[in-house]
Amino acid sequence: MDSSHDFQTAVQTFTLGDLPANTSSDARFFLVTGLEGWKRGLPELEFRRDGNTRVLRRAYPLGTLLAFNVLVFNVLMDSCVEGDAWGQRRPDRFHPVQEAASHTLHVLSWQDHENTPRPSTLTGTTETLSVFSPELDDTFTVTVWTPPQHTQTGARFPVLYLHDGGNMFDRASAFTGVEWECNEAAQTLAQKGLPCLMVAVTVRGAHRENDYVPFDMAGNDAPSSADAYQTFLAGTLKPLIDLRFRTLPDARHTAQAGSSSGGLASLYGGLSHPHIWGTIGAFSPFLEVHDKAIFTWSAEHPAPRSRLYLDMGTLEGNSLQETAWLVFLPRRYAAQKRQTVDEVQMAIGKEHRHDEAAWAARFPGFLRWWLEGLER
Incomplete structure (x- = not known):
């Protein structure tokens, strides 16, 4: 030493x-x-x-x-x-x-040598759509996972929209080859009588932070496009999904979720459009951006009927001292929002890092909490 x-x-x-x-x-x-x-x-x-x-x-x-x-x-x-x-x-x-x-x-x-495609791990029934966004003048790749009941019954289902869609279902498209295994988690719950649809929206590459972060931040080469992105989700994509699939389109049965900047996007989208998104899933949300502006903004945007899920891992950041602060922030945010939303669920991932493996481990708990809450 x-x-x-x-x-x-x-x-x-x-x-x-x-x-x-x-x-x-x-x-x-x-x-x-x-x-x-x-x-x-x-x-x-x-x-x-x-x-x-x-x-x-x-x-x-x-x-x-x-x-x-x-x-x-x-x-x-x-x-x-x-x-x-x-x-x-x-x-x-x-x-x-x-x-x-x-x-x-x-x-x-x-990495700069010739690479080969990773083997796919995609399971279940999916449909891939190319959806043009007039709000952003760009096209998004969207993958929709449907439960077995979607073809077996005439029932309608709650829908979860997911940011960073390439990481959700398939190792072949995942950023580092690690997927969240959302389809496997949803399949397990569907077999237990808790089915849902999931809509994975692929990120626009270099525009990720602009689309996801609603506040100015160092490193953004262009102004935030978060409002346009959320308008695309609510005004263009959701009506298309509701028309094409058997959904329960009301806010109570509609959720959006993501991690890191995608977690911040979920908070911003859910709280700015509570009549569209009844549940928010914020995995390891990026709460520090622009001097923690989300705290002040959220205090001005109550959503008394909304449900909120927050989490953080105990090994995020560059040091144990930093990660203690990162765990404290969502706890503080949860305490604030308990006054202005219907329900807050907080989870701490023990020895979880800021990565897809950690979010995959916590996703089944979030999904069960969301779907079981709809039954009450």
């Missing part, structure tokens, strides 16, 4: 293991981390030769929640980050720094 500062650190030893066969012999390798803002090619994060291996030793403060990956750099390849088994983006590596530790890093691929 290093106690020369006012905090303790622990040395982490990273050793490169197996590398892809197409790795150049003159390659240099670096660690890229969330703690350093994912900056590429930092000299202090370069792996150095140690005999027949390449090693990096670096001290991090105890309590650091270290998200990291391996970067390769050479003349031909410039720089690129390691990928998954198919050459596509992989989930970040992760380690909570509690003591000195060693890590052997086996790299499966480099």
